[in-house]
Amino acid sequence: MTGDEFAALADRYAAGLNEGDASAAAACFAEDVDYHDPLRYHFGHRTDLLPFFEPPDGGHRVTWHRILFDEAAQAGLLEYTYEGQREGVSQRARYASGSKRAWKKRRYFGS
Numbered sequence: 001m002t003g004d005e006f007a008a009l010a011d012r013y014a015a016g017l018n019e020g021d022a023s024a025a026a027a028c029f030a031e032d033v034d035y036h037d038p039l040r041y042h043f044g045h046r047t048d049l050l051p052f053f054e055p056p057d058g059g060h061r062v063t064w065h066r067i068l069f070d071e072a073a074q075a076g077l078l079e080y081t082y083e084g085q086r087e088g089v090s091q092r093a094r095y096a097s098g099s100k101r102a103w104k105k106r107r108y109f110g111s
Contacts, residue, residue, distance in 0.1 A: 001071070001074060002069075006067065006076050010067055010078055011064075012024070013028040014063075016028065017053065017055075017061075018061060020054075020059055022049075022050050025053040026046050026049040027046075029046050031045065031046050032045065032046075033045065035048075035049060055084070061081075061082070061083040061084060062080055062081070062083075063080060063081045064079070065080060065081065066079035
């Protein structure tokens with residue numbers, strides 16, 4: 001995957017969430033994804049993401065601030081603002097075959 005492909009995949013994921021399309025958001029991930037927050041949840045299959053990506057009342061809103069990708073390591077970092085029932089500011093992703101395989105969130109709160 002190239003940096004441009006990574007950015008396009010991130011944009012498709014954000015568009016799925018922003019449009020309330022859980023299937024489109026989940027389609028950005030590998031079938032055997034490792035998607036988790038260190039303290040709150042862990043998903044091991046793409047289908048497990050569908051209910052998680054369903055929009056809460058008022059919807060989701062994801063805005064990317066910084067998209068970084070190391071082509072040699074096939075690893076990326078997304079700095080973002082999320083508005084909805086879950087909040088955060090950064091995510092790390094590792095890629096295989098053009099889809100997100102591992103997705104780990106790190107959250108930073110405060111001013």
